[in-house]
Amino acid sequence: MSSPSSTDRRPLRVALLGCGVVGSQVARMLTEHAADLAARAGAPLELVGVAVRDVSVPREGVDPALLTTDAGPLVDAADIVVEVMGGDEPARGLMLRAIAGGAAVVTANKALLASDGPALYAAADEAGVDIYFEAAVAGAIPIVRPVRESLAGDYVRKVLGIVNGTTNYVLDQMSTTGLGLDEAVAQAQQLGYAEADPTADVGGHDAAAKAAILASLAFHTRVTLDDVACEGITSITADDVAWAAKTGHVVKLLAIAERTPDGVSARVHPALVPADHPLAGVRGAFNAVFVEAEAAGDLMFYGQGAGGAPTASAVLGDVVSAARHRVLGGKGPEESTYAALPVVPASSAITRYQVRLLVVDRPGVLAQVAHLLADQGVSIEAVRQAPSDRPAGVDEPSGLAHLIITTHTATEAALAGTVEAVAALDPVREITSVLRVEGA
C-alpha cells in the first residue's frame, strides 16, 4: 500500500459515554483489538475516557483511571464520541456538544434517534460532521449501509422488520409450545430475554422507534416516532397462534415502512406471515429486516438484534468508518489486505461428515463399524440403521441395511483413511456416500 503505516499516524481520541452491557464490550474490544483496529482504521484508536454515573463501580476490563463523571470535557477533547448511555438527557446534550465541537458521533440510541433524529442530523449537517447509528436499528445486523449505499441506485418499496427479539422469542415459544402470552412472557423473563417490566417490548414501543429509523433510511424522509402507528402483541392469544399454524402462517410482530401512492407509512403491529416466507423462519430472539426493492427484488438481513457483544460489533464498525473518514478523507472501498493470512489447502479443513453405508443386516455390524472409527480417532455423533429395500438373496440371506454415521469434527485426511478402512470390513458392501455437514 502506498499510504503510510497506520501506526505512524496521530491516534484518534475516542470518548465512550456509558459503560453498561454495550459500553463495557466496546471498551473491551477497543483495548483487546487495538492493533487490528488501528490497521483497519488507518490510525490508532485511543480510548481517552469513559463517562459513567458512578466511578466507584468497578468495570471489568476498563482501566479505573479512564472513568469519569464529567462527560463534557471528555467530549470536547475527542475525535470520535461513542454514545451508548441511552435515554434522553444527558445523551442528547452531549451528542450536540460533540457535534458542535467537530467530533464524529457513533450512537446506539434508537429512542433518541426516533424522537430527535432530525434535529441531530441537522446539527451534524451544519457542523459538517457525521452521525453513525448502525447499532440503533437492529443491533449487529448491518442495515444502514446496505439500505443507504448498496440500494442507492434502486427504489425500496417496503421494509418488514422483526426488530424486537423479546417479542419474537415470546411468539416463537407460543408457537412451538402452545403457551399463552403471559406464560411465554414469564418464561422469557426467567431466561433473561424479557425485562422485569416488559411493556416497551410487548407493547411494540421499542419496535416503533426502529420503524421510524427504518422508514427514514429506506425512503430518505424524516419519520419520527410520532408518525408510527403502534400496536403490540398484548392481544395475541394461544388460539391466534394455533389458528395461524392451521392456515399456514406464523404470527410475527412486524415493524413496517411502506411507500404508498401518497407518501410513506410506518407502523408496528402483529401480522400473519406465510410459513414459507423467509421472515417466518426467524426463530427465538433473532431479528431480521426484509426489504422489497424495485430492481433488487426481495432481500433479507438476519442476525442478533440486541446484546452487549453484537451491539458493540456494530458500534465498532461505525467507529472504524468514522476513523477512516477522518484519516483517509473517506476513501471508500479501499482494498484492505492488512491481514495477508496464508491460504491453507482444503484437505486440512476440519468438518463433520455423514457417511452412508450398505451393510449386511446382522447383529454386531454397527458395533464393528463404530469400533473401527474409534480406533481411527474419528468420534461418532450419531448412528442410524435402517433396512434396505433390496430383497434378501442367497448370498445375503438376512438382507442388507443402511448405516448412516454422523461424525464429530475430523480432518479430511483422517476421514479419508477411515472410510477406506471401513470399506474393507467384511460386512460392508458399499460406501454409498460421504457428505460433509456444515452449519451444525
Add this chain to the structure above:
Amino acid sequence: MSSPSSTDRRPLRVALLGCGVVGSQVARMLTEHAADLAARAGAPLELVGVAVRDVSVPREGVDPALLTTDAGPLVDAADIVVEVMGGDEPARGLMLRAIAGGAAVVTANKALLASDGPALYAAADEAGVDIYFEAAVAGAIPIVRPVRESLAGDYVRKVLGIVNGTTNYVLDQMSTTGLGLDEAVAQAQQLGYAEADPTADVGGHDAAAKAAILASLAFHTRVTLDDVACEGITSITADDVAWAAKTGHVVKLLAIAERTPDGVSARVHPALVPADHPLAGVRGAFNAVFVEAEAAGDLMFYGQGAGGAPTASAVLGDVVSAARHRVLGGKGPEESTYAALPVVPASSAITRYQVRLLVVDRPGVLAQVAHLLADQGVSIEAVRQAPSDRPAGVDEPSGLAHLIITTHTATEAALAGTVEAVAALDPVREITSVLRVEGA
C-alpha cells in the same frame, strides 16, 4: 442541506462496457431514474457511451447514438467505468486502462476478480482510484459493504454461502419432488434457471470464483480461484437428498471461507445443512451468505444472486457510491433526506386480513358472510370452516363453528366497517380475531 444542489454540478461521465442482460438494465435505470440518481449521487450521472461488439444489434431503451465498438476512447473520457461485459479480455485491459486514466471502476465480473483481482486492486491502489464490485459476489445481495465496513470492528470466523442459484434450484427441486440430478437440471434448463451447458454451475466453478472473493473480503487476504478446492453437485443422488431429509438435513452447495489456526481456507462442495439452520430455508434460485463473527454472532444476507435487474441494482449502488466519493470527497453516512415524502396515517395502509369468527354451525352461514363482504367491496381470498370444540346446547342446537376468512387487500378503514357489519349478522356469535397478513 448546506451543499449546493446536485444539478448545479458538472455531470459525471459514465461509460458502460457491455449491454447484455445486466448492461441493458443499467442503461435503462441510468436513464429512467436520472433525476433521483443525481440527487443521491450529488451530481448528474451522464451515460456517455455503451461499448458493444456489434452496434447494428438494437438495444431496447438505449439511444443507438450511444453505441460504439471502440471502447478505448470511451473509457478514456469517463469518470466512472461500468464493466458488465464479463470474460477475461478485453474486460481486463479496459479496466486497467480506466484505472490508469483515473476513472473509478464498477464491475460485476466475478471470474476476472477471482483470477486477476490482486493485480487490479494493486493497480487501483497505485493510481489512487477505487474498484467497486458489489454485483460480483452475490448479485443484488449487499455483502461487500456489510463485511468490509459494518464488520470492520469484528472478526469473521467463517462464511457459508449459497452463491449459485442454479444449483440451489436444482437441489431444492430434488428435495421437494424426489427428482434425480439429471431430471432436475433438465427442468431448470427448461425454466431458464440453467444454461444449455450447465457445467460452470453444476461443477461448482461459478461458486468457486465467488468463494475466492468472499474469502478475500472476509479475511482481508488475497485469495484467488487457484486457492479454492472445488467440488460440484454432480455426484449428488436422489437418495442422498432423501436420506438428508430423513436425518434432519438438506443438501446445499456451499462456498466456504474459513479462518483456521493456520490461515484461511476456501472451498466449494455440497454439504448437509441442519433443517433448522437459516441457510436450509433458502429456496429456489435465491442466494444467501451466512457469516459467523466473533462479536456479532451469526448473520445472514439473503436475496437474488443473479438476473439483469437485481445485478443492475448492485451495480448502480456502486455507481452512486463512486459518484458520491468524487463529488463529496467520500462524505460517508450523510443524512440524505432528498426525498422528503409525506408521512401518511397507518389507517390508509392497504393490507390483507385474516378474520376469525365464531358462527352458528348451519348451512348457508358461510355464504351469508361472504355475501356481506362482497357488498362492502372486500374481496375474499379464502374461507375455511372448522367445527368449534364448544358443545352444542339448547340455544345453539347445531353447535358453533369457526369461520376463518382471508381477504385480498383492503384499507384499514374499509375493513373496520366490514367487521362491524359482519358482527351484526344474526348467525355470528363472536369476532374472535382480526389479524393483518404481511409478506404474501
